[in-house]
Amino acid sequence: MVTMLILILLPAAFLLPPGAGAGEIIGGKKVKPHSRPYMACLNIRREDKSFRCGGFLVSENFVLTAAHCNGDKITVSLGAHNIKQQEQSQQKISVRRRIPHPQYNRETHNNDIMLLQLGRKAKLNKQVRLIRLPPAHRRVKPGTVCSVAGWGRTSALSKRLPNVLREVDLKVLDDEACLNYPGGIYRKYNTCTMMCVGDPKEQKASFKGDSGGPLVCGKTAQGIISWGPVNGSPPRVYARVSTFIPWIRRTMRRLQP
Incomplete structure (x- = not known):
């Protein structure tokens, strides 16, 4: 199943590290033009x-x-x-x-x-x-609702890349949500350098097609879209910018x- 998903996804996906989604937007909407000028x-x-x-x-x-x-x-x-x-x-x-x-x-x-x-x-x-960067080593409180945007695909099975920027709101979870997730998917999760983001009960996430985009909390870039399960499901992992x-x-x- 995992192999099939990888084949279905972006042709360039094999160039990325295993499981490293380049952040596409699932469950989001079109951005108001130039509302994210960064x-x-x-x-x-x-x-x-x-x-x-x-x-x-x-x-x-x-x-x-x-x-x-x-x-x-x-x-x-x-x-x-x-x-x-x-x-x-x-x-x-x-x-x-x-x-x-x-x-x-x-x-x-x-x-x-x-x-x-x-x-x-x-x-x-x-x-x-x-866009503003956070103070060094200051963490975002779990439960904070932030947002991401990207030009990536809108579902794990879609081959089309949208031309227009899309966005979605996502909740920051505590580290344990990734560390204790069933199946050991997040066993490489590092609490110092990574953030666990996206409610697993909601089909909203960043995914393949646009990694490197910011997780914006308020007006500050707190995370960078990094990796997650190959099927696009949340939570997904972001690099912790403040570190x-x-x-x-x-x-x-x-x-x-």
């Missing part, structure tokens, strides 16, 4: 394949995404709503430098975070803006011109 759509080439991820603008020349969204060449689209249209608001910028976390582990999905240094600064305006704030700040400072 969103980035990543077009990634790896060898002779291409696939899509999400990301978010944290500085005029830096985008945050998931480390498993790495590739040989990445182009970032900012200010996009419908990524198949030539919108005047869109800024397409090549990535100058890819900086995955030095302790990223492809097998356990631990430290699944990457900074992308853009080839030129983004022009900030109403359609392209930064990585010292690394993010240090890396950006080192690379600023």
